[in-house]
Amino acid sequence: MLNPADPAFLNHLESLLPAGTLRAPEPRYLEEPRGRWHGIAGVVACPASTDEVSRIVQACAAARVGIVPWGGGTGLVGAQIMTEGPLPLILSLERMNGLRGVYPDENVLLAEAGMILADVHAAAEAVGRLFPLTLASQGSCRIGGNLSSNAGGTGVLRYGNARDLCLGLEAVLPDGSVWQGLKRLRKDNTGYDLRGLLIGAEGTLGVITAASLRLYPRPAVEGAALLVVPDPAAALRLLALAGERFGGVVSAFELISGVGLEFLAEAMPLTRQPFVRVPDWTVLIDLGMGLGAKPQEALENLFETASAEGLVSDGIVAQSGAQREAFWDLRETIPLANRAIGAISSHDISLPLGEVAGFIEQAGPALAKLGPWRINCFGHLGDGNLHYNVFPPKGHKPPEFNDLRDEVKTLVHDMVDARGGSVSAEHGIGRLKVGDLEHYGDKAKLAAMRAIKTALDPMGIMNPGAVLR
Secondary structure, three states: OOEOOOHHHHHHHHHHOOOOOEEOOOHHHOEOOOOOOEOOOOEEEOOOOHHHHHHHHHHHHHHOEOEEEEOOOOOOOOOOOOOOOOOOEEEEOOOOOOEEEEEOOOOEEEEEOOOEHHHHHHHHHHOOEEOOOOOOOOOOOEHHHHHHOOOOOOOHHHHOOHHHHEEEEEEEOOOOOEEEEOOOOOOOOOOOOHHHHHOOOOOOOOEEEEEEEEOEEOOOEEEEEEEEOOOHHHHHHHHHHHHHHHHHHEEEEEEEEHHHHHHHHHHOOOOOOOOOOOOOEEEEEEEEEOOOOOHHHHHHHHHHHHHHOOOOOEEEEOOOHHHHHHHHHHHHHHHHHHHHHOOOEOOEEEOOHHHHHHHHHHHHHHHHOOOOOEEEEEEEHHHOEEEEEEEOOOOOOHHHHHHHHHHHHHHHHHHHHHOOOEOOOOOOOOOOOHHHHHHHOOHHHHHHHHHHHHHHOOOOOEOOOOOOO
16 A cells, blocks of 8 residues: 655655755646646655655655656646545656757767757757657657657657657666666667666656657758548558658658548637638648758659549648648647547547558447537548547537547447557557556556566556556
8 A cells, every 4th residue: 555645754755855856736737738637746846866866766665655757747648647545746857857968970869858858859950960759749748758658749650659769768766776778779689678668658667867869860851741632541542652652751641631620710710721622631741851852843743643543632732841830730730629629539549551441431420329429530640540539519518428428439449449459559548548458458468567567666656556557
């Protein structure tokens, strides 16, 4: 059993740390972006060094006090929010936001876990390099949280998830010991891959304090196009055609539904729409190419070929960097419009590419048997990750359908699982999807996960209740 972070524990902890490290829990530490849960905490600890993190974790281990790691607070599955149980300590690394080193010739950057993702981007850009992890929340999320959740985003098609962008870690383990794994190596076969284990563990196996990140040369020229496709099946054929023509220079391939554009018009009427008539399906394709390449010409040629094959019916090729940015602003505003409309049930799913079109074709009619929903299906089609979100009919509010939320979620997740997909593509498990992991997860994998958790965190102090019940 865990103990609360009570006054006696706080007095002891305060004696171990510099003044100002401990704070009263402000509302921002106890809320999550969708407003579904409100957390509890006895104290917030804001250490300024790895040594201070180690002292905090050692004290919590000795007193059996739970620790909830907190990055930027942007997670969507409740990993940063503990809603019940003995009052935990919230461990925020926001003060550990330094840049420890940049090695442009090696394409490596060393960042502390509290560094905001946009600041990582800026540090890479300052030396002519690219850190390609791109998220809508990059102005407030922090790299430690990105790694702890194995964040995805729009660049996975070309560059991979957060795990693929990390070479090494420094981390404090549940007993307070410090693992010094902050290496700049591409190859290191010296035993078990603790880096890979901690990335995606959502703070349940330790606290990431710093990371060695993989950088890339910046594309010399970039281009983008919005292309209207008749359906998701055609979009997938277009993706294959683009891959054959351009190889590895396709940086992103995003699917946008007409419902998403209608939500923008409804919630944000000043947003400039790209087409006079809202198409049912649009693709945003982005290219990053080398010196001498002509992305506009390449995309125009792609449109001509795809049009001849019946894969596209209309399109706009960006004629400038500003227009390309406008395309991306449109895509990245869709989640904000979603939030303004208010979803009944949101689903972060992934499917084998060959199953995507069939799922979309069948899921809508299946859900229609439960109610007259509006469905905004959009996301990272290039890597099979869809955000399949179900909304109430126009003029109605989500609370009117609370009694159907679980049924909607179960129907969607059952269909995804039946097609060999995942019910958590990039957001993680947190506390929201613990039951889903138990229901859909492989039994042998779950047993191994519990064994690992017990071995590394025998008292269960690390983010109690997240990922595993």
